[in-house]
Amino acid sequence: MSEDKSPRHAAEPQAADVSEAQIAVHWPEEGYFSPPVQFIAQANLTDPGIFERFSLEHCPECFKEFADLLDWYKYWETTLDASNPPFWRWFVGGRLNACHNCVDRHLASHRNKTAIHFVPEPEDEAVQHLTYQELFVRVNELAALLRETFGLAVGDRVTLHMPMVPELPITMLACARLGVIHSQVFSGFSGKACADRIVDSGSRLLITMDAYHRAGDLLDHKEKADIAVAEAASAGHQIDKVLVWQRYPGKYSSPTALVDGRDVLVNDLLAKYRGRRVEPVQMPAEAPLFLMYTSGTTGRPKGCQHSTGGYLAYVTWTSRYIQDIHPEDVYWCMADIGWITGHSYIVYGPLSLAASSVVYEGVPTYPDPGRPWRIAEKLGVNIFHTSPTAIRALRRSGPDEPTKYQYHFKHMTTVGEPIEPEVWKWYHKVVGKGEAVIVDTWWQTENGGFLCSTVPAIHKMKPGSTGPGIPGIHPVIFDDDGHELPSGSGKAGNICIRNPWPGVLQTVWKDPDRYVKNYYARYCKDPKSKDWRDWPYLAGDGAMQAADGYFRILGRIDDVINVAGHRLGTKEIESAALLVPDVTEAAVVPVADEIKGKVPDLYVSLKPGLSPSPKIASKISASVVSRIGAIARPRRVVIVPDMPKTRSGKIMRRVLAAISNHQDPGDVSTLANPEIVEKIKGLAEGE
Numbered sequence: 001m002s003e004d005k006s007p008r009h010a011a012e013p014q015a016a017d018v019s020e021a022q023i024a025v026h027w028p029e030e031g032y033f034s035p036p037v038q039f040i041a042q043a044n045l046t047d048p049g050i051f052e053r054f055s056l057e058h059c060p061e062c063f064k065e066f067a068d069l070l071d072w073y074k075y076w077e078t079t080l081d082a083s084n085p086p087f088w089r090w091f092v093g094g095r096l097n098a099c100h101n102c103v104d105r106h107l108a109s110h111r112n113k114t115a116i117h118f119v120p121e122p123e124d125e126a127v128q129h130l131t132y133q134e135l136f137v138r139v140n141e142l143a144a145l146l147r148e149t150f151g152l153a154v155g156d157r158v159t160l161h162m163p164m165v166p167e168l169p170i171t172m173l174a175c176a177r178l179g180v181i182h183s184q185v186f187s188g189f190s191g192k193a194c195a196d197r198i199v200d201s202g203s204r205l206l207i208t209m210d211a212y213h214r215a216g217d218l219l220d221h222k223e224k225a226d227i228a229v230a231e232a233a234s235a236g237h238q239i240d241k242v243l244v245w246q247r248y249p250g251k252y253s254s255p256t257a258l259v260d261g262r263d264v265l266v267n268d269l270l271a272k273y274r275g276r277r278v279e280p281v282q283m284p285a286e287a288p289l290f291l292m293y294t295s296g297t298t299g300r301p302k303g304c305q306h307s308t309g310g311y312l313a314y315v316t317w318t319s320r321y322i323q324d325i326h327p328e329d330v331y332w333c334m335a336d337i338g339w340i341t342g343h344s345y346i347v348y349g350p351l352s353l354a355a356s357s358v359v360y361e362g363v364p365t366y367p368d369p370g371r372p373w374r375i376a377e378k379l380g381v382n383i384f385h386t387s388p389t390a391i392r393a394l395r396r397s398g399p400d401e402p403t404k405y406q407y408h409f410k411h412m413t414t415v416g417e418p419i420e421p422e423v424w425k426w427y428h429k430v431v432g433k434g435e436a437v438i439v440d441t442w443w444q445t446e447n448g449g450f451l452c453s454t455v456p457a458i459h460k461m462k463p464g465s466t467g468p469g470i471p472g473i474h475p476v477i478f479d480d481d482g483h484e485l486p487s488g489s490g491k492a493g494n495i496c497i498r499n500p501w502p503g504v505l506q507t508v509w510k511d512p513d514r515y516v517k518n519y520y521a522r523y524c525k526d527p528k529s530k531d532w533r534d535w536p537y538l539a540g541d542g543a544m545q546a547a548d549g550y551f552r553i554l555g556r557i558d559d560v561i562n563v564a565g566h567r568l569g570t571k572e573i574e575s576a577a578l579l580v581p582d583v584t585e586a587a588v589v590p591v592a593d594e595i596k597g598k599v600p601d602l603y604v605s606l607k608p609g610l611s612p613s614p615k616i617a618s619k620i621s622a623s624v625v626s627r628i629g630a631i632a633r634p635r636r637v638v639i640v641p642d643m644p645k646t647r648s649g650k651i652m653r654r655v656l657a658a659i660s661n662h663q664d665p666g667d668v669s670t671l672a673n674p675e676i677v678e679k680i681k682g683l684a685e686g687e
């Protein structure tokens with residue numbers, strides 16, 4: 001497959017006029033690459049008529065095709081109940097169970113097929129191949145335990161703080177079987193971050209694991225549970241029980257003691273439930289399936305509530321037609337199940353399609369950058385899914401490694417951040433050996449599944465751009481004044497989706513006002529309107545659309561930094577810094593990073609009389625790590641005598657961002673303290 005140098009349709013990208021906390025992506029439009037004919041020959045979706053079937057006029061009824069991929073106990077009556085915008089209800093009247101759809105329904109044809117390949121990080125430890133039958137047995141036994149020993153029932157929330165082990169999907173599916181709402185917190189998050197999510201969700205049960213492998217170490221994970229319980233208690237919320245899985249069943253691998261009367265070892269209790277079966281609960285389509293917390297414009301993470309029917313239909317359809325998953329495929333998404341990508345595209349989507357899904361415990365470059373390609377070779381992975389951050393890291397540390405291994409990908413996905421065309425081309429040529437189709441999928445925690453992407457057998461690929469909206473998704477770009485930019489204008493603005501779709505979040509847990517305000521208020525012309533067409537969904541990303549209809553995502557327009565493909569609220573990081581008593585003001589800005597895309601730089605000013613020292617700086621950095629997790633660790637902490645401020649006293653983060661990124665801060669003469677800019681520059685450069 002060669003690069004297609006045909007005339008470029010798109011206008012040159014414009015510098016985006018975006019918020020002060022954001023730096024746009026600049027690169028010229030690229031030429032097209034065609035999907036390989038071998039891929040097209042076997043693809044699930046090759047009919048371009050799909051776009052007519054899923055045109056705006058056919059919304060929402062067209063989404064029937066999505067729901068029809070699932071097994072329903074009771075078929076639904078109303079495709080979309082939009083009578084109370086923007087609280088959408090999908091497939092109303094229908095009843096189903098997500099666990100049944102991901103496990104039980106495959107037993108007839110795929111009982112002995114691998115559902116999950118678990119690859120431990122230590123390379124000398126055996127890979128575990130869990131068949132659908134084994135998954136069925138383990139999920140049932142755990143569901144029986146959760147129901148009978150802990151009394152869990154429909155609508156209860158349970159927080160999971162689990163690493164990348166098969167027990168995580170098992171636990172999620174056991175919850176889903178009972179209609180219990182799971183809320184998995186990324187294992188790299190701190191005990192405190194876990195506690196915030198426990199308190200918000202009102203969980204009384206925490207499910208965790210004693211330890212897990214990461215970058216060559218067996219990490220003590222149970223200690224985070226103790227911190228989480230203590231922090232929740234200090235916020236007035238009690239955790240009744242902590243269920244601890246063992247990384248090595250029968251052996252406790254954490255140096256942190258179990259707390260008598262509170263902590264229980266799941267494997268011990270399970271003995272009592274051997275062979276037990278639990279009927280899946282027939283849940284209404286609109287019953288919440290899980291919560292997934294994400295950062296937003298205010299400090300507090302938002303609990304995105306995802307539905308059972310709409311969400312599952314959405315991830316199943318997109319896994320089948322955008323990921324091109326067939327039951328015979330071996331599919332590896334290298335994300336963490338603690339993020340939405342893992343929920344949708346490691347667990348629910350692939351398992352709903354009876355695929356074999358790989359769960360890898362560790363870091364991609366451990367013990368060397370050949371690791372992912374060895375895994376792909378050994379397991380026969382043919383669909384691969386990862387983030388630009390991982391691709392950059394693998395390219396830097398082992399640019400020729402993929403050529404040493406005999407694997408063949410038919411399809412590869414990138415997700416989470418913009419990918420530089422140069423990195424895209426390495427992914428295509430070296431990782432994909434020029435044989436794979438690539439989809440650059442744009443979406444968010446709130447969306448359930450992909451929003452924009454090329455349809456792999458229909459569209460050409462264009463490095464650095466995601467595609468048009470997928471079938472049924474109708475994006476539009478508005479300017480700051482609420483005017484629609486003509487399609488294909490090449491101008492930057494705020495990307496929105498015109499129509500509701502089944503995968504979109506139902507609400508923000510316990511905070512419907514925040515849901516309306518965050519996602520719908522900005523471009524809704526008539527808040528009294530009962531017509532969904534008046535309620536565009538605001539994604540919070542800057543974007544532009546080229547003349548060929550492809551979108552280029554420019555990054556967040558709110559106070560969010562996308563680090564390694566994951567959203568961190570600048571306010572969350574700033575609040576963690578402000579917990580150090582020496583600090584008076586804190587400002588976080590995104591800095592371009594070769595591997596992670598963006599990383600946070602933290603500027604702080606200290607209480608009068610205190611002098612800057614490396615000790616204070618590391619105390620501040622440690623506070624951020626302990627409140628949020630290592631992912632939020634600032635690249636550096638710059639202690640400044642004062643912040644650049646407007647006359648009204650607002651910190652000018654734009655100026656700090658320019659300094660951190662070695663850019664021109666522009667005209668600073670209107671600041672209340674313009675002289676500070678040079679001083680800060682000197683300090684930042686001296687770091």
Ligand code: PRX
Binds near residue numbers: 541553555556566
């Ligand atoms: O800014 C966009 C960026 O990641 C944000 C969503 O982050 P999160 O909710 O953590 O979900 C990540 C996985 C879906 C978006 O608002 N983003 C996501 N995918 C892309 C992207 N930016 C550019 N290109 C993408 N393909």
